[in-house]
Amino acid sequence: MERNNIPIKIRLGKIRLDSPVIPASGVFGYGDELKSLIDYNKIGAIVTKTLTIKEKKGNPQPRIWELENGLLNSIGLQNIGIERFVEKKFPVIKKLKKPIIVSIGGDTEEEILLCLQYISKRIPYGLAGIELNLSCPNIGKNNLISENAKDTYNIVKQARKITSQFLIAKLSPNAGDVGEIGRAAQQAGADALCAFNTFKGLSFDWEKQKVLLGGVSGNAIFPLSSRLVYQLYQNVSIPIIGVGGIHSGITGLLMILCGAYIIGIGTSLMLNPQIPDEIIEEIKKYIKEKNIKKWEEIVGFINDKKRENKLLSDI
Amino acid sequence: MERNNIPIKIRLGKIRLDSPVIPASGVFGYGDELKSLIDYNKIGAIVTKTLTIKEKKGNPQPRIWELENGLLNSIGLQNIGIERFVEKKFPVIKKLKKPIIVSIGGDTEEEILLCLQYISKRIPYGLAGIELNLSCPNIGKNNLISENAKDTYNIVKQARKITSQFLIAKLSPNAGDVGEIGRAAQQAGADALCAFNTFKGLSFDWEKQKVLLGGVSGNAIFPLSSRLVYQLYQNVSIPIIGVGGIHSGITGLLMILCGAYIIGIGTSLMLNPQIPDEIIEEIKKYIKEKNIKKWEEIVGFINDKKRENKLLSDI
Amino acid sequence: MNPLEHKISEIKEKKIYKKNFCLLAIKNNFHYTALPGQFIHVKTEDVFLRRPFSIAKYSDKNLSVLFQIKGKGTFSLSRKNPGEKIDIIGPVGNSFPYEKFKGDIVIAAGGIGISPMIFLASVLIKNKKKFSFFYGARNKDLLLDIFLPSGKYPAVVSTDDGSKGEKGKITDKIKDYIKTGKIDAIFASGPYFMLKTISEIAQNANIPCYVSMENRMFCGTGVCQGCVIETAEGFKKVCTEGPIFDAKQIKWKETTYL
């Protein structure tokens, strides 16, 4: 089973993963589209685009905007809806025999929970994880659910009652204190955290004189997201899926050393489909150099959990 | 006096500025060091390095770390202390006949206020502004003062009592809701906001196997900082000094269109000392094209204050 | 559709035309065959995202892209030289449905839009299909008529300013032409508003019309939903549900997508 040759066991809940590298939600379709492009032996799981209770049309154009060293997107969660996914897509990706993480979301807390109920009924077991995309508007408040600790706690708590499958809370990096949000999700019963979704960003179409609001991903955010993972790791004991700007072997490894138990690749997966392999090679080198015997040793290797008080930006 | 040729009046409080472009604190020394390098006619004011009540030694090496498209720094506020500044430096920069903004800070609220008291006594009037660097640790809390609305309110309120000079609150971009922080500072009596300081970031010295924590500045953060200025502008009515990743004529102009009344240049000023001029040229072109008559028209030109509810990242 | 492939291929040849156009012939190391209308998604320096380019020429040995130097990405690509490698994903997308049509086909190309039509015409020739090639540009500096495939078929070349070929819009030439006889289908590639006009002409004349659409792309592989355009059946992805669309299906707008 050690197809990636990492001589170390990596588990998400009870499921053994072939690789600590997984796709991030939204850049991998519903799981089988990139079969010919990406070496599935090099990824630990399939992660679906976020699915919602009803099909979503998504945002108008433009949805994609190139930045100097990153990407601004505002897809608006276009997806086929959970029902069609369960009926048409799930049977197909099941055959790929990879652990499956289904990402679910919605415009409101209620929608997310309805979606969770639906999938829990239709696929009551066997998923590697259900990821709650908590980067959705906090109705009536001027932020996203995972920018508020109480709201995060509440929705995860309710979600926990609905499913006993492996539950991942995907967080926004735009919270004031991601550690607090992470602790809330953990206390409410999340099995793991996915950190992070995109950073709020802006660009401008000078030709059309139009403001573009969306989420920033890719290389530019790595120094920020890795810092937040570093910070989150000091606050929680459940595994973290580190996501945000990973774009090379070295940045993948560094995210793990900061505290990510596994890592997700979004933007860079499309720019370089070979990236899972490059990261695995880097990790293998490091494991050998440091003579590491257990995956947990490498996770957070450079992160002194005790340094918490010094974590403030010193400008 | 229109030495920059922008045919429009720009004022900070009661002071007329020659240019809407100013340096950001920390990259301009105490004000006169770069006289031969930077065209003072092209900048609106002098902005000092943050000064503290006592001289500060700053952080150990390394303090500077190059990123792919930005800079990570942890200078640790090394400075000569407010007293030596007032005695040795202030008389020198006064002779330059530019508006002067003095940045003050400290490790605690108390230190900042002591510093403010000191400067208010020694230089009771005539400054273009006193900038409170609120990106300092929030003692006993796990964040910076300007990451918390109440703490921001309290310190600005107290500062307001101490001085009647033009008071600028410099905010951290790492707050969950910068709009809320901005409103707090405004309500407490701030005359303007400086938005923003650096983003919390991380890098790693592979050779020395050492984690580097610090603040990220430069190009990489522009899509994020401009978004936050856009958001802040919808929440306050006092002027915003937009800072963060501006590195070209176009990004300077865009920051103003997002809602900055004037703009500050940090990192890029050292990489390209001609940047104030490049920005001014871009602004002049735009003013002409759009036939703009008053500076206020261009500020926030593309920002629909009413769009507040749609401001959430839609991923 | 064939499975997508990711390849690092060698550039075999480079030519610059009229200063602003570049042809790169790349070693064809794809396992599967490409179809006319498909594109490749190309990585280059100095820009963050890949860039999509239609396949302009195709053989077992090489495949070529022909592009206009427009911004940073195309500029950096145009600086690459034979012997260097480039990183491509492809062939992506659907293709012109020429097999569906027995009779006369009109190929309509505008400016750099000729690129996929070179490949298409060569396939039509190989398949002994009847077609006529209409090619227009704003002026002679933007006209790449040297790329009209050799072979026997009617060709009309025009420029808006008459600096080369006939004077006038190529869409007007097509409008006149289709009055003269029975046309089975129009296949078009070019600027948005040219495609929109051709679409109207075709619809008025009741002729099936297929157009090659463009949009900003991130993944270029159908997974990100970034490149969708509005159609009668809702949003469709240009990269994998296109780039070739039935012109009737497209909700044409007053402003371009790009």
Next chain:
Amino acid sequence: MNPLEHKISEIKEKKIYKKNFCLLAIKNNFHYTALPGQFIHVKTEDVFLRRPFSIAKYSDKNLSVLFQIKGKGTFSLSRKNPGEKIDIIGPVGNSFPYEKFKGDIVIAAGGIGISPMIFLASVLIKNKKKFSFFYGARNKDLLLDIFLPSGKYPAVVSTDDGSKGEKGKITDKIKDYIKTGKIDAIFASGPYFMLKTISEIAQNANIPCYVSMENRMFCGTGVCQGCVIETAEGFKKVCTEGPIFDAKQIKWKETTYL
């Protein structure tokens, strides 16, 4: 110190030595004169920050930098060609205080550390100062002895492995040499631990010693406090309070700053 200047200057000449070293001669359009030990802060592509390089040669017409190709920045700089412009800030920093010393001076250079010493030696020659030049490197591939200025002065060249010149550490040669006579001062430039050793040697022999220090730099103009090193008088900026320091003042460490 002279006022700093920001210039866009033309590259007049480029030479590559031993594959990994590059000499760039740049048109000297500075208004003020540079002194030996000063550096310029250079912008280049593919990297974010400027890069500091000592002035290796200096005349009214040109100034040259001589550097080792180490990472992305020096690589990109080494690809520039005569005729291209580069963006420089300078001359920055203080200089070797050679005027203070009447008698014999020892110049000690290690590896690419020879760069500022070329300029320094030429100034000493012009000023008719007595000096001897000690130059060492790990092996002959890292030895740039062709840059020893012509003129009459004692020169000792060594490599650690003996592949060229005398065998052994240049610091040992210096240690032996200073026993033989009265030396007024040692000026040194090279790797951190070489400077540290020389500093110890000088201190034991009670000879004034000045060293050219390096550190990571952002502004390179003394305003950011990024490049400080620890000295007896607290943190000092390498860029403008250095790069030349009295070796006694430096708090030498077990690990390098870089």
